Amino acid sequence: MESINLQGLSSASREERRERLIEKLHQLGRYPDKYRTRIWRILLGIPQNQQAFKEITSKGVDPAIKALLSKNLKSSDSKQRKIIDLLEQLRVFPSLSMLRYDRRITIEWIFHMIYPFVELLFDTNETLSFEIILSILFNWYQHYWDEFPNPSTKIMNVISVLLEYWDNELYTHLLSYNIKIQDYAWTMIKCSFARILTREDWLELWDHLLSNDEPSFMYFFLIAYILIARDVLLGMTSKRQVSEFFTRANIVNISKVLEISHKLEKETPLSISPKFDIGRYKPLSKYGKEYKLDYNASLTYHRNQQDDIRDWILEQEKEIIKKRTEGSGIVRRLFPSKV
Known part of the structure; x- marks a missing residue:
């Protein structure tokens, strides 16, 4: 695998270093094992x-x-x-x-x-x-512990809304057999996705998650993984079947799943996107005797985004209603050869 020259990044700002590393990630698909820890340190x-x-x-x-x-x-x-x-x-x-x-x-x-x-x-x-x-x-994992040891209602609602929007047929099928979001999504999250992916795929996933300044991208990946497996899941009729599927490493094209994840992130209406509930990445503060987040790192982003969101929230909600009436048409766009 092609190497990455990290020496030229030392004098750049965190944003500039991040952009250059993401460019390399898009070229290589994943970061070289030799440099991964150093790259994660820079990204975070x-x-x-x-x-x-x-x-x-x-x-x-x-x-x-x-x-x-x-x-x-x-x-x-x-x-x-x-x-x-x-x-x-x-x-x-x-x-x-x-x-x-x-x-x-x-x-x-x-x-x-x-x-x-x-x-x-x-x-x-x-x-x-x-x-x-x-x-x-x-x-x-900022909301992971909200209702510990039970699944976080906030996180489960985020995933439920996204799945219902992107694949109402699959969402309805699972519910009809009393298979709830927490029966499969929570299993994936609480082990940091390590159970459902091979080691190499897991490393590639976290390369992409940590390269995205939106921690909410993790939930788009989770939905993409579910959608990739929709044909298998539509054939399941019990919690046991679904639970077993999401507690083993399945053979998937991780690059394809990540490609779909980015598409979901880009095309999901802001009115149901978890971006604003989860917030942008905030690094740890450099100073002090206790670990805190540096909230100033993302103030400009939120100020600019909130100025825009009011202008198009109604338009996005209309789009949701329109696409829900199309049923599985959304899935057809993502998987034209499958449906």
Whole structure:
């Protein structure tokens, strides 16, 4: 695979560096394994805030973490120490520290969510590993814990509205057998999509997710993955069948799924798009003794977008009504050879 020259990016702004890297991503389809961690650091604007990291690591050890790892990992697992460190640090993550739920269950959920990233970041220094994972939790999983341990109503509604809009036939079919969004979408999200993709496809997916300053793109990918499998899903009539399908790595053309994801993101009416509920990516603040998001990084974007949205929201809503009456015509545009 073609290499990427990262030296010329050091003097550029984060936006300029991001644009050049995305250009390479479009050319190559994915980032080279050799440079992936460095590229993710650039894309996420990782601050390497040693002061905040030191503050977190001084909090002590949670016994629930070691109890969890003894159940999930072999004592000789070389990644065990890395995961222990990360979980010890993540337990003070603001959204988690406020949870009034069994600590062991909370930690176990985080374990399954971050494990795919730990495998990638195993040889990376502690601060960088922690900040990459924390940036992902803050942005791509910001509403994940709203109703923990139950699926987030906000996230489920986002996915439900998108699926109903883009494929009403499939949406109705699944509901007719009492197969709800949380029966399949939540399964994919809570393991960071690692269960449904091969390792190589998973890396390519997250290259694209982290290159998109809109964390909501993750939900367009989820819908695209469901649509790719629509023929199979239309033949299913039980929760068990659907659950099994979404807990194994299926053979898919990941590049095609990502292509459809971008199409969905582009063509979804703003009135039902999750972009404004989820918000644009916000990097971690570079300074201070605790990790916070730098909200100033996206103020201009939101101000400009909100000036526009009022002018065309009614037009978009009319378009929704029109396309819903067309039934599966929307799917025909995405899959002309299938329907």
